[in-house]
Amino acid sequence: MRAAFLASLLLALPVAAKPPATLRVDIQHGGDAVTEHYALERVVVEPLPWPGNPARPIDDSNRGMNQLRVLDAESGKLLYSRGYSTIFGEWQSTAEAESMQRSFQESLRFPMPERPVTVQVMKRGADNAFVPAWQVRIDPAGLDVERGHRMGPARPFAVLDNGDPATKVDLLILGDGYAHDELDKFEADAHRLARHLFSVSPFREREADFNVWALTVPQAESGVSRPSTGVHRAGATGLRYDIFGSERYALSVDNRAWRELAQFAPYDVVEIIFNSETYGGGGIFGQFSTAAAGSDWANYLFVHEFGHHFAGLADEYYTSSVAYQSGGERPEPWEPNATADPKAGKWKHLVSPATPLPTPWPKAPFEAFQRENQARRAQLRADQRPESEMSQLFHDEQAFVTDLFAGHPHANAVGAFEGANYQATGYYRPQLNCLMFTRTDHFCDVCADAVEDIIDLYSRPAPQAP
Incomplete structure (x- = not known):
């Protein structure tokens, strides 16, 4: 049944050049407030082909605390790059990081190369330029590459289908905290929040450049974990409130859980909507965003957190408490909508x-x-x-x-x-x-322009040099 579904999904897509497979490199990223280290965990061929834009393999947006670079192992030619940020990067600025070490799971996804590649993780240096942090050689024909595909736990459904994933931003809405009798609620929530996203500029004007898919696995109990109130649930994505001690910050620190679910739908970006009325959410650039679907402020949460994840937008507020610590220095942020320059x-x-x-x-x-x-x-x-x-x-x-x-x-x-x-x-x-x-x-106008730049990265050809 799984094979038949995947085949039907592929047949539904417009006929074009056959896309490569999707390769996922799962790693561990750890350390403390002043050190960090990486380790290879596994290499996986995902069940669906690469959904990305073949015309824009190189990321020129200069966004993110990190950048993935994939280079041909023999020639050193850059084949693919994407900026991103990490949960570890946020945790590293918390008080906890000053007294202990932790590691977090992360994934590096890219189109399947034809030959061995060098996978590099870059990080921001003191001057905000990317410098090498870690690298590993990956042979796509290696015996340790996992190629077997288990049966998909659930079928994704299309919320918005505008055509070939290769020329669209593919947004996947994952659900968490929905019980067996709440699957209709998840479907309604996914449609409702997607409709709202495309009522906000510039998403409204660029709706035709998106596909939206939705997928969840029903849970034995309704709701998600909120440890500060004694509520614990075994969720589909590992999402919970109280991340870094912030009662409203909701993320998944179980990368494998949500990646193993997400791989059964085409996706460039992911938003996890969770079945809760309590205000909360979060967003990590290039990883995922989250929003409490039952909150009175779900519409705002969905778009605000997606702004972090999709376009690398900074929080502009400064009066709410956050878990991160800040030193006295004021370096220039990499985010497009914040600056240390009073002359803008x-x-x-x-x-x-x-x-x-x-x-x-x-x-x-x-x-x-x-x-x-x-x-x-x-x-x-x-x-x-x-x-x-x-x-x-x-x-x-x-x-x-x-x-x-x-x-x-x-x-x-x-x-x-x-x-x-x-x-x-x-x-x-x-x-x-x-x-x-x-x-x-x-x-604001600056954020809107920053969003459009990323929409173009996933849906348009590269701009021509003057």
Whole structure:
């Protein structure tokens, strides 16, 4: 039955040049606050062909804390590259990393090469340029390459099918925390959240460049793990709340669990929607994003977290507590929508000569409100109040922000607004408001451009040199 399904999926795709197989290199990435190391775990041929854009094998976006490079082992020619970030990279900045070592599973996926290759992991150096961190030689014909395919645990279904995966961004929506009698709910959630994504610019204008697939495995119990409240579930993807001690941060640290599920659908990017009403989510560039599908703020969570995962967008907010620690230095972020430059050189081409740099905004009243608001938020969680009260707090917060920003002389200007990247000072965001700053419904101009650049990477030919 599995073979018949995979064959039918392939037959449904437009006839084109036969794509290569998909090769996945599973690794361990570990260390502590000041050291890191890598180790090869296994090499796997996935059951479906490579879904990526054959016209854009090389990533020129300069996004991510890391970059995968695949080079011909004999000639050294670069065959494939992609920027990405990691859970380990985030954990390395937590207090826990100062006192212990941990390792995390990661996967490096690329089109099956014809000959042995050198797989390199690059990382950002002190000057923000990529430098080699680790490499391994992979022979695609090697005896240790796993080629056997087990039966798929469930069938994916198409939420949006616009054609050949090779010329589309293939978004896979995985589900977690859905019981056997909640599969219809998962399907409805997947359709609802995808519809919302394509109501937000620039996704709205670029909907034809996407396919959306959805896949889940039913669970014995409804919901996902939230250890801080004593709730534990054996989920389909390993997702849980309380990542790095943050009650709202929800990720999977079980890379193999979600990869082994995702491999049965075409995908370039993955969002895990989980069956919970409690506000929460997360997003790692080039890995996956997550959103609580039952939250009153599910639409916002789905798009905001996808912005992290898909386009490498930075968080522009700075008043909410996060698990990461920050030193006193202010290096220039690699993310396209945050800068340490008060003159906004990163997006100067979008700045009007009439806009002052740095750009004034009602920062003091915003911060005074947020100090009180964040204290109320912490108290609601400490008292384990109903989720409806937390949702109302967020509605009140957004209403305050909307009123505060209404009519501001630079409300629609691109400039350098101080306060971004979890820091009140020293970092600047492009516009007064954005989906990456508050729970509003739109991206700023810089974020929108950054999203389109990645859509192009997966759906368009490479730009011609002048």
